Amino acid sequence: xxxxxxxxxxxxxxxAVFAFLFRASLLGRWLSVAGTAALLLASAILMVEVxxxxxxxxxxxxxxxxxxxxxxxxLLSAVMVVITGxxxxxxxVYALGDIDQGKEQLGYHALFQVLLAGVCGAFLTGDIFxxxxxxxxxxxxxxxxxxxxxxxxxxxxGIKYVTLNLISxxxxxxxxxxxxxxxxxxxxxxxxxxxxxxxxxGLLLVIAVMFIVAFGVKAALFPLFFWLPASYHTPxxxxxxxxxxxxTKVGVYALIRTFTLIFxxxxxxxxxxxxxxAGFTMVTGVLGAAAMNDMRRILSFxxxxxxxxxxxxxxxxxxxxxxxxxxxxxxxxxxxxxxxLVAGVAERIAGSTDLDRIGGLYxxxxxxxxxxxxxxxxxxxFPPLSGFWAKYVLVKASLDIGNYLIAGVALAVGLLTIxxxxxxxxxxxxxxxxxxxxxxxxxxxxxxxxxLLIPIASLAALTxxxxxxxxxxxxxxxxxxxxxxxxxxxxxxxxxxADAGQGxxxxxxxxxxx
Amino acid sequence: xxxxxxLNAATRLLTALLLLFSVYMLWRGHNLPGGGFIGxxxxxxxxxxxxIAMGAExxxxxxxxxxxxxxMIGLGVALFAGVFAAFxxxxxxxxxxxxFGATETDKGxxxxxxxxxxxxxxxxxxxxxxxxxxxxxxxx
Numbered sequence: 001x002x003x004x005x006x007x008x009x010x011x012x013x014x015x016a017v018f019a020f021l022f023r024a025s026l027l028g029r030w031l032s033v034a035g036t037a038a039l040l041l042a043s044a045i046l047m048v049e050v051x052x053x054x055x056x057x058x059x060x061x062x063x064x065x066x067x068x069x070x071x072x073x074x075l076l077s078a079v080m081v082v083i084t085g086x087x088x089x090x091x092x093v094y095a096l097g098d099i100d101q102g103k104e105q106l107g108y109h110a111l112f113q114v115l116l117a118g119v120c121g122a123f124l125t126g127d128i129f130x131x132x133x134x135x136x137x138x139x140x141x142x143x144x145x146x147x148x149x150x151x152x153x154x155x156x157x158g159i160k161y162v163t164l165n166l167i168s169x170x171x172x173x174x175x176x177x178x179x180x181x182x183x184x185x186x187x188x189x190x191x192x193x194x195x196x197x198x199x200x201x202g203l204l205l206v207i208a209v210m211f212i213v214a215f216g217v218k219a220a221l222f223p224l225f226f227w228l229p230a231s232y233h234t235p236x237x238x239x240x241x242x243x244x245x246x247x248t249k250v251g252v253y254a255l256i257r258t259f260t261l262i263f264x265x266x267x268x269x270x271x272x273x274x275x276x277x278a279g280f281t282m283v284t285g286v287l288g289a290a291a292m293n294d295m296r297r298i299l300s301f302x303x304x305x306x307x308x309x310x311x312x313x314x315x316x317x318x319x320x321x322x323x324x325x326x327x328x329x330x331x332x333x334x335x336x337x338x339x340x341l342v343a344g345v346a347e348r349i350a351g352s353t354d355l356d357r358i359g360g361l362y363x364x365x366x367x368x369x370x371x372x373x374x375x376x377x378x379x380x381x382f383p384p385l386s387g388f389w390a391k392y393v394l395v396k397a398s399l400d401i402g403n404y405l406i407a408g409v410a411l412a413v414g415l416l417t418i419x420x421x422x423x424x425x426x427x428x429x430x431x432x433x434x435x436x437x438x439x440x441x442x443x444x445x446x447x448x449x450x451x452l453l454i455p456i457a458s459l460a461a462l463t464x465x466x467x468x469x470x471x472x473x474x475x476x477x478x479x480x481x482x483x484x485x486x487x488x489x490x491x492x493x494x495x496x497x498a499d500a501g502q503g504x505x506x507x508x509x510x511x512x513x514x
Numbered sequence: 515x516x517x518x519x520x521l522n523a524a525t526r527l528l529t530a531l532l533l534l535f536s537v538y539m540l541w542r543g544h545n546l547p548g549g550g551f552i553g554x555x556x557x558x559x560x561x562x563x564x565x566i567a568m569g570a571e572x573x574x575x576x577x578x579x580x581x582x583x584x585x586m587i588g589l590g591v592a593l594f595a596g597v598f599a600a601f602x603x604x605x606x607x608x609x610x611x612x613x614f615g616a617t618e619t620d621k622g623x624x625x626x627x628x629x630x631x632x633x634x635x636x637x638x639x640x641x642x643x644x645x646x647x648x649x650x651x652x653x654x
Contacts, residue, residue, distance in 0.1 A: 002605040002606060003600060003606065006605075008608035010593065010596070010597060010606070013589065013593050014590070014593060016586070017589050017590035017593070019585070020582070020583070020586040021583060021586060021587070029523075058605055058606075059605060060605055060606050060607050061606070061607040061608050061609065062604060062605050062608045110586065160581075201627070253525060281650075331560070375614050
């Protein structure tokens with residue numbers, strides 16, 4: 001059982017090593033695809049275990065719970081790892097047609113795999129300092145991916161990205177240090193009870209706000225989101241897609257984890273801050289998108305606005321709202337990664353992602369039009385696609401507690417999302433191409449066409465499945481939300497009765513030594 | 515690259531000495547201050563000195579392998595040290611010990627996956643630092 005928890009971290013690291021050593025030959029890229037497929041398989045097995053047994057935990061190196069590093073998977077962690085496997089595999093296949101040999105030589109596949117390892121590690125760890133380490137792993141590999149190719153605007157975006165993220169990690173580290181000073185533990189399950197015993201609750205709130213800011217930068221929340229639209233439109237499309245799908249969502253995951261497990265001592269205070277942030281994030285993101293004129297920039301701003309919805313779910317902190325947040329998280333990763341992949345194909349056949357310089361995609365590549373419409377409508381919340389259910393649950397949750405203002409904001413932002421999507425549709429798909437190019441899919445070689453379109457079609461199909469059969473997914477989100485709101489199972493799995501005894505005995509021993 | 519006879523002559527001696535010292539730091543690391551990270555740094559310093567004295571190209575030749583590959587192999591070694599615990603059915607990264615030639619009174623020569631992990635860290639640090647420094651040295 002302990003190995004299935006470690007497998008989603010081991011597999012990408014091992015793949016990274018081999019993909020790097022064989023980077024000069026074609027073997028490297030296929031190793032990357034095979035490794036991600038293995039990751040997906042491992043994550044599926046993990047999911048089955050978690051569904052079967054509830055929360056599972058394992059102590060790395062057999063160091064008992066509050067002292068060693070625990071890996072733990074509840075339903076939220078498990079589903080996030082599965083989604084990482086799905087988007088990872090889709091992007092790894094897409095990269096076969098998107099990443100040129102030059103980037104492969106520089107180690108694209110190794111960086112990509114290390115990024116996946118970092119993401120999985122962040123989802124699975126039960127230790128807050130270890131979470132910091134995984135954030136660093138992600139930061140290093142994502143910076144490498146971002147500047148790979150070394151174009152001027154890439155470096156420009158990369159510097160902004162890395163500077164702001166470094167500030168965030170330092171703040172995170174400082175918060176962890178203060179928290180450790182207050183409670184003497186870093187294990188998140190142990191922290192749940194430890195923070196309740198803290199006398200100086202005021203300082204605890206300061207730490208909580210530090211975590212909001214630190215994870216807020218990572219998740220691109222208002223007003224700390226500006227690094228995201230400054231950098232996400234610069235790298236290769238595969239890189240954009242995996243960033244858009246997964247990276248900010250790790251920040252959201254960290255917020256959900258810490259603000260349901262640890263910082264729930266003064267919900268009225270912390271979660272009200274989160275609610276305001278969520279509202280402003282939604283509005284600024286969508287307004288920013290409306291002002292942009294490039295497909296990837298528009299989509300980048302939409303990441304920001306969509307993050308607002310997820311934080312809204314967390315901030316309302318009712319069972320239904322958490323259900324909405326979890327559902328939104330899952331749906332959004334698939335849809336957003338897919339939209340960036342579609343933008344990549346549009347650039348390949350029409351020559352640009354700048355809306356003024358392309359057009360005619362609907363006439364000459366209607367299949368791509370269909371593949372764009374599915375995730376775009378889902379993002380905007382058209383029934384019966386997955387985004388509709390996610391938004392519906394969140395709006396209902398806001399109305400249930402009588403917060404009409406935020407429900408109105410959520411609906412208005414949905415409307416503005418449609419505006420942006422129809423703008424892309426109108427400019428890139430309907431309008432004729434300004435230079436009379438015929439952007440046909442047949443301009444791609446057969447190999448590239450398969451590599452680029454199969455992942456897009458698969459993700460679009462998945463969006464449809466979630467949309468047409470939401471029942472099992474909502475039920476899953478309900479179970480997951482129940483686990484989040486009542487962390488007893490999580491804590492019991494991590495600390496365990498026997499283990500807690502061991503910990504106390506060990507502590508007594510230490511006291512004796514002193 | 516610096517053209518200095520004194521530096522050139524001293525480097526021949528110092529590089530070997532630094533490498534030797536780095537291995538010493540690596541080995542004593544389990545029980546005393548030292549270990550893979552500091553060992554790797556010291557080892558890399560030896561080749562950095564070599565690169566300053568003889569030029570980056572000569573250092574690449576002396577290294578024989580691409581420093582990036584060295585770093586990645588180090589990652590593999592460290593990972594393998596963690597996975598090794600699977601053979602005994604223990605959790606990931608549980609230290610596995612072999613006391614070579616142990617008797618009733620003497621515990622013999624202890625060999626462990628902990629050391630293997632440290633060797634991995636040594637190679638990662640060594641390779642990563644040299645990747646950076648050689649790239650910078652070639653730019654200048």
